[in-house]
Amino acid sequence: MTGTAVEGDALESDRSVKPVVLDVAGIGFGAANLALAAALHETGRSAGALFLEKQQNFGWHRGMLMEGASMQVSFLKDIATMRNPVSDFGFLSYLQEKGRLVDFINHAVLTPSRSEFHDYLNWAADRVRHMVEYRTEVTGVRPVTADGAVVALDVLAGDRVAARARNLVIAQGLRPRLPEGVETGERVWHSSQLLHRLPEFDERAPKRVVVVGAGQSAAEIAGHLMDRYPAAEVCAVFTRYGYSIADASPFANRVFDPAAVDDFYNAPSAVKESLLRYHGTTNYAAVDGQVLDGLYRRQYEQRVTGEPRLRVMHTSRIDSVDPRADSVAVRVRFLPTDEVTDLEADLLIYATGYTSPDPAEVLGGIAGSLCRDETGELLIGRDYRLRTTADFRCGIYVQGATEATHGIASTLLSMTAVRAGEIAESLAGDRRARERAAENWN
Incomplete structure (x- = not known):
C-alpha cells in the first residue's frame, strides 16, 4: 500500500497508525468498485488506491447463478468497454485469455450466461488483487484534521484503522x-x-x-x-x-445511455419522477x-x-x-x-428485489460535514461526489445509491464502466489541483 507520507504532527491521529495517506479508499468491492479499480489500474493511478471488502473473496450475486440463467444486458456493457473500447479489462479480452473467443462468436449471442459473466468478473478482480483487502468490514469513518480543516479520512474496521485516504468511494452494493x-x-x-x-x-x-x-x-x-x-x-x-x-426496445433502452444521465441529472424533480415511473418496466x-x-x-x-x-x-x-x-x-x-x-x-x-443502503450509514463520524437539501437528502454532484462543507478538503463519491439524482441505470451494469471513468477523472482532477496548490505554495 503506497501513498503520501504525512510529515511531523500536522495530522491529529491515532499515534499507532502509520501516517500514510492514500489517494482513494473504496468501501465495498463489487462490480462498481471493480470497474473503478480497473480504470485506475489502466491509467497508472492504482498505487494510491485500496479497496476494502467484507467478503472473503470476490463474489457477484452468487445465490442467483442458476444454470441456464442469462444476463439481461449486452456483454459490451462490461466493466470497461463503454469507458475504453480497447481496454484489456473488457469481456472480449477475458474470452481471448480463456480460449473461448471464437466459440463465443459462433454462439451468436449478445448476452452471456450469468455464470460466465461472474467468471469474467472474477477474472478481472484477480488482476487487481493487489488493490483489495478482503475480509474487512468497514464500520465507520472519522475525520483527520489539520489547521481546522478535514484533510484526510480514517476508514475504520472495528477498532482498527483499515485505511487513511483523501478520497472515499462508497459502493456497498444492494441490500435485500x-x-x-x-x-x-x-x-x-x-x-x-x-x-x-x-x-x-x-x-x-x-x-x-x-x-x-x-x-x-x-x-x-x-x-x-x-x-x-x-x-x-x-x-x-x-x-x-x-x-x-x-421493455427491452432499443428506444426505451436509451434511458441507460450515458447521455441520459446528464438529461436526468439536470431535469426538474417532477420530470425525474415521471421518467422513473415511465421506464420502470425496463x-x-x-x-x-x-x-x-x-x-x-x-x-x-x-x-x-x-x-x-x-x-x-x-x-x-x-x-x-x-x-x-x-x-x-x-x-x-x-x-x-x-x-x-x-x-x-x-x-x-x-423475490422482492433490493434497495441501495444509505451511504450516510457508514459516514456517521463526519455527518456534520455532509450537505443536504431541504428534504434532508444528501446533495450529490454530477461526478457522484457528495457536497460537503467548506472546511472539508476530502472527496466522498457514491456508486449505486444515486437513482434519485442520476437515473434508473444507477444500480445496473449499463453505466458501470462510464461512471467509473467519470469518478476516476474527478479524482485525477482533484489530485492535479492539490499538486498545483503545492507548487504555488512552494
Whole structure:
C-alpha cells in the first residue's frame, strides 16, 4: 500500500497508525468498485488506491447463478468497454485469455450466461488483487484534521484503522428488500439466498414452495424449482394480474445511455419522477420475454398432461406467515374477492428485489460535514461526489445509491464502466489541483 507520507504532527491521529495517506479508499468491492479499480489500474493511478471488502473473496450475486440463467444486458456493457473500447479489462479480452473467443462468436449471442459473466468478473478482480483487502468490514469513518480543516479520512474496521485516504468511494452494493415485518429463517428466505440454501432441502425434496414477486428473479426461481424438484408444486404469488414483459426496445433502452444521465441529472424533480415511473418496466417487476414465454409454455403443457405444478396466484398478497417446525403456513388473500387460501409449504421465497443502503450509514463520524437539501437528502454532484462543507478538503463519491439524482441505470451494469471513468477523472482532477496548490505554495 503506497501513498503520501504525512510529515511531523500536522495530522491529529491515532499515534499507532502509520501516517500514510492514500489517494482513494473504496468501501465495498463489487462490480462498481471493480470497474473503478480497473480504470485506475489502466491509467497508472492504482498505487494510491485500496479497496476494502467484507467478503472473503470476490463474489457477484452468487445465490442467483442458476444454470441456464442469462444476463439481461449486452456483454459490451462490461466493466470497461463503454469507458475504453480497447481496454484489456473488457469481456472480449477475458474470452481471448480463456480460449473461448471464437466459440463465443459462433454462439451468436449478445448476452452471456450469468455464470460466465461472474467468471469474467472474477477474472478481472484477480488482476487487481493487489488493490483489495478482503475480509474487512468497514464500520465507520472519522475525520483527520489539520489547521481546522478535514484533510484526510480514517476508514475504520472495528477498532482498527483499515485505511487513511483523501478520497472515499462508497459502493456497498444492494441490500435485500423484504416486505415490512418479514423476517427470514429456516424456511423463509430472500431470493439472494437461493443457491446457498437449497442444498439443505435436496435430500428432503420440498412438496410445495411459495415464491413471492413478479419480476425476473421470481420467474427464474419458479422455473428452477420445477426443474430441481420434479414433484413439487410452485405457487407464484404477486399483486399484478400476470407477469409483465420487460421493455427491452432499443428506444426505451436509451434511458441507460450515458447521455441520459446528464438529461436526468439536470431535469426538474417532477420530470425525474415521471421518467422513473415511465421506464420502470425496463428493470423493475418485469420479465425477459424468453423467460416469460418459457414459463407460460411450461404451465400450458402441464395443463395438457393434467399435472399442474405451476400455480399462479395473481392479484394476491401474503396476509400472514407462520413458520413451524417442519413447514411454513402461508395465508394468501385474493384481492378482487377477499377470498383467503391457506397453504402449507416447505419453503417461502421472497423475490422482492433490493434497495441501495444509505451511504450516510457508514459516514456517521463526519455527518456534520455532509450537505443536504431541504428534504434532508444528501446533495450529490454530477461526478457522484457528495457536497460537503467548506472546511472539508476530502472527496466522498457514491456508486449505486444515486437513482434519485442520476437515473434508473444507477444500480445496473449499463453505466458501470462510464461512471467509473467519470469518478476516476474527478479524482485525477482533484489530485492535479492539490499538486498545483503545492507548487504555488512552494
